Amino acid sequence: MKNIVNTLLLLVIFSIVSLAQEKGSVFIQNATLMTITDGIIENGDVLIIDGVITGIGTNLSAPLGVKVVNGSGKYVMPGIIDAHSHLNTVSTNEARNPVTAEVTMEESINPNSVSIYRAIAGGVTSIHLMHGSANVIGGQGETLKLRYGVSQDEMRFRNAKRTIKFALGENPTRVHGQGNGIQPRTRMGVEQIIRSHFDEALDYKKKREAYLETKKVYEGDRRGRIVPPVPVAKNLRYDVLNDIIDGEILVHCHSYRADEILMLMRVFNDYGIKNYTFQHANEAFKVAPEIAKNGAYTSVFADWWAYKFEVYYSTAYNATILNENGVTNSINSDSNELIRHLNHEAAKTVRYGETSEADALKMITINPAMQLGIDKMVGSLEVGKHGDIAIWSGHPLSIYSKVQQTYIDGKKYFDMLTDPADMRIAVDSNDSYAEAEFNTFIKGREEDACMSDVFELIQH
Amino acid sequence: MKPIKWNLVLALLLIGSFTAQAQITGKPNFGKIAIVDATIHTVTKGTIENGVIRLDGEKIEYVGTDRSKVSDEYYIISASGKHVYPGFMDSGTSLGLVEVSAVAVTVDNREVGNMNPNMLAFTAFNPHSVSIPVTRVSGVTHVITAPQGGLVSGQAALMDLWGYSPDSMVIDVTAGMVLNWPTIRSRGRGPRNLEQAEKRYKEAIKNLNKWLDNARFYQQMMSEYDADASGKIKPEKNQQLQSMRALVEGETPLIIAVSSEKDILNAIEWASHEDNISLNIVFAGVEEGWRVAEQIAKAGIPCLVSTLYTPVRPYDHIHRPYENPSALMRAGVKVAIMTGEVENVRNLPFNAGYAAAYGMGTEEAIKAVTINPAEIFGVSNLLGSLEEGKQANLFISSGDPFEPLSQIEQVFIKGYQIPMDSRHTQLFEEFLDRDATQE
Known part of the structure; x- marks a missing residue:
């Protein structure tokens, strides 16, 4: 018995220490x-x-x-804050449904990835670990502090706002429409997926609340005269969608074209959703006044363009135009390479359009902090x-x-x-050193990192 | 040519951009141009303060400090406090061959087949690619544009970035034959075990050697016939072998894309074989070059490398990619910096900047994007430095061109003072204050 108590005590102490x-x-x-x-x-x-x-x-x-x-x-x-990263995900996309709001990156954090160390070596202290862009409404994100060498849970940024990934345009239409023959195949479909799910969620909420109310009355009915209510089952997906509508979750929406950015703002205005960020947003500069008017944020690449069609009509001056039009913009990496020198990516906003140095630095510190709801704590x-x-x-x-x-x-x-070259925490037997594409010297790119895990799906 | 009234030109350019939608850029200035009061970084002959550089048509006619070399007939650009550099050259791109990577019908750098020595990047080079103006305004005036895929992908071309036809932009149609070194790998989609991987490797090398043997034989037969046709039957023409004649003679470089330590050593061993000594070999990629820098130096093989990639092995030091060029340089390897990019070749100065910051130093890193690639590709008589008699490829920068905070203010390609606009600047001008009306 004493042994058991001791063991329990040790466990409690251990858990306190490891949680700290x-x-x-x-x-x-x-x-x-x-x-x-x-x-x-x-x-x-x-x-x-x-x-x-x-x-x-x-x-x-x-x-x-x-x-x-x-x-x-x-x-x-x-410390630099990266509002768009897939740095140390275990998996990135749950790509079998256009709406997967219930999925979360919380359990998809790999705390041992050496890429974390490579990022802090570039001055980054926090990242927004995001679900991929295969789905119109993807999974929930997790804001992390890059404490290298701690557990999954200890990496989480305490008291950060909850976030979720949305995605418009080519990625969800390719995966679901072209890949699996279901909606959305077009930007028309993307809008209706969002509207219909919000409507269903609101409807569910009404029915669920009515049920819970009746249930309470039924349970309080001592004389047994009230008919038991028909249960309305709890639905995690709809709960999350309602949390979005209620403003408890910040939306980070993968988007490129100006028209789809306008579409989402219309939809969000209809449902009263505020405080959201357009991710990538290569054509945001075309609708900068509208974005500013709606109080939406943007988080963009410094100079990526033309690797796919929806970024063909874009410009490296995007960040400067947004900034000059009063939009709170951040520069993100969405890449385990760019995250190593986000300072340099931010500096490109000075090259392209002469953004002031002070504003360039804001784009990798306080601005992304605002977009993640952590600006009272960091940035x-x-x-x-x-x-x-x-x-x-x-x-x-x-x-x-x-x-x-x-x-x-x-x-x-x-x-x-003082740090040695080898900074791995764990040696993975699956580690191959084929991370770089080998024996081809023209690398180029066809995708954003948001599409990892889904290539197999869209092949068929 | 009279000096140009610049506000007039600017007004014309603005009008032009409203009326001629199809036109991406305005018209260049060309003729007798002099840049004065500049810090001139000649690359090969030191740095000249308060320098004068005079362009007469396509050529640089004078570099020095003597203002009397500039008469009234020159259009004078005062560059006080500014810096002049030779145009940068990216020795590894697919610029002009690919418009939008994810849209297959716009991708012209990867032909079907394993042995494509007769494929010419020059043929598919689109002089109207939107990426070209975006690239050249960054000070990158020349690119090696290369095909990809298979064992031998085809021939890369050396192009300049001003003109309306590949013919007017080409420096060398057959600048290099691209060989993707067969790798021994038993992971991913490749063979399941090492034994099988090695077998495949040996087959690939055997195939390559056979092709080269055939090409040498073909070259000999053709040269003998060309020298004296009497009494001989004209040999049948073979397109692939024909395109390898300059290669086996060592006139066209063989660009070997190779990355890992093991593959690099295998490639060096192959290159050192007596049959292959006549080849003019260049390594490209060479991510693990620092591991075997001495061996590469000993083999005398120049390397085309970049810096902006993640460390190759999980246990590599964080700065390895940045330090690879300097490690190679210190061992005695001739290094050129490249991007390996398509639409973002404009990041070449930043790739070189990281090399400069991590051991190479600014001066050597400038060489790695100017005179070094010019020497590697045998065009240093024409490109790569600011010297009298060379082609006028240069740019004026507000400061160190590796710094993102500097502005590239004016670019010249073969004497043309090119308009400093591109789709990116045009969209900037149109959308910075989108809803403004005419004053």
Whole structure:
């Protein structure tokens, strides 16, 4: 008996320890601080205590025992946030139905993927791990902190808003219409899939609530005179759709063409849905005034275009046009390569249209944080925010600058000077080194990463 | 030619863009042009501060500091505080062969068949591809555009990016024969075990050797007939072998796409065989080149590499792709940087920028996109540096062209001061303030 109690006690202690998300303290002195929300501070100090930024300014001092980092000649900026990633998914697409709202990335996080380490080495501290774009209404996303070396659950960004992936255009019409001979095969079908499912969900909600109400009355009826109600079964998919309509879940919609962007805004206005983000949105620039008017966000590639037809009439000046029209835009990677240098991707907005350097940096920090509902916690150097930062050797928008250290919650997860080459957590016998396409030197691309797992399906 | 009134030209260009919808760009300036007060990065002859560069038609006629070399008849561009570089060359693309990768009918870089030495990228090169203006305004003035697929994909062409026909844009129709090195791999869609994989590899090499033997024989037979036809029956023409004659003579380079350590070593061993010594071999891709850099240097094989890919093996250091070019360079390999792209060849300066930042240094990385590829493809008499007598391929930049914060302000290709617009800039102009009306 005593043994059992001890074992239970140990289990409880163990679970508390393993659930705790480790926090650290660090003091960075005399660096150039890119605060994002409050300009640039020269010779500035950042103090992080127990995972939280407690001081930003000049001539600060740190409590005894806090590790001091000399930041002279270096730049400190908040950790980069990637609003569109499939970095460490176990699987990406549940592609057998145009609507799979009940599916979630929560159980599809691979915490051991070395790609996590490669991303933090590029100064990234948070990602939005997304379902793929095979379905009109795909699965729910998961916002992660890139704490490399912890469990699935510990990677999750606590108190981040819930999100879900929608997808318009070529991907869902190819997978379902062309691939399986069901709706949607066209952009007409895509709209009706969304409307009909929202209607069904609302109808379900009404019936389910009425049933629960009657059930309560029936159960309270002591005299047994009331006829038992016909049950309306709980439906997870419709519950999620109702949560979207109720504003509890932020929609991130894979989209390219201007007309389909307008379509979704019409639909969402009809159902009263606000606070959503158009992902990729290569043609968003054509309807920037409408997007701004609706208060929608965009999250775009810096320069990808022409690899498929729906991105043929697009421009690398997209981000600048959106920004100039008052749309809150972020630059995302959707790629395990681009995520290694999102600073450089953001810098391209300066090349293409002369976006200001300050706004370029916002597009990989505070703007994606707003799109994920985590901007009160991360995305800028502000007292009270999480200690998620990266130290750069030079200006973060310069191609010559390198990330030297990356901290999440004040704990150091990357150090360029001390980390060995092999940073795998687990050795996978299935690891082949054929990640790069071998023995062909023209790579090009035909797809966004959103379509992984579904190639088999659309072959037939 | 009189100096041009630029505001007039601009006005004309604007009118042009309203009236002529089909036209993608305006008209170039051409003739007697001089760029003055610039920092001129000649690449081969150092950097000239407050320099003068004079273009007469297609050629560079003067590079130096003497302002008196510029008379009134020149259209003068003052480039004070600006930098002038030779046009960049991307030695690995499919630009002009593919319009939209996912739309099969627009993909012309992959012919059916395993042995296609007679396929010419030049033939399928679309001079009106929307990607061409998008590329050239970034300072990339020349590309190797290559076919893909099979064992031998066909012949890559060296093209410049200004003109209305492949004929007016081509530098070399047969710039290189593309060979995709057969890999020994027992994963994925390939053979199930190593034994089977090795068997397949040996068969592929045997097949390749047989083709080369036949080509050598054909070349000998044809040259003998050409030299003296008397008393001989004219040999029957074979299209594939005919297209390999320059290859076996070492005139056309053999571009071997090869990536892994093992494959690179196999390719070096093959290249060192006495039958193949006369071949002019270039490696492309070479992602694991850093593992065997010494051997590649010893074999004297130049490499075409990029930097923007993920580390090849899960246990590779995070900076490996960025450091591969410098590792090769330090071992003594001649390195050219390429993108391997189609629509985003404009990222060549950034590929080179990462190489520069990770061990290569800016100066050497500039060479890797200018004089090095020009030498590798045997056109350094024409391209790759700012020297008198060379073709006028150059651009004016506001700063270091590897920096995304710099602007590429003006590009010249074979003397043409090209309009700096493309679909991307046109959409920008139209949609920045979409609902504005005429003032």
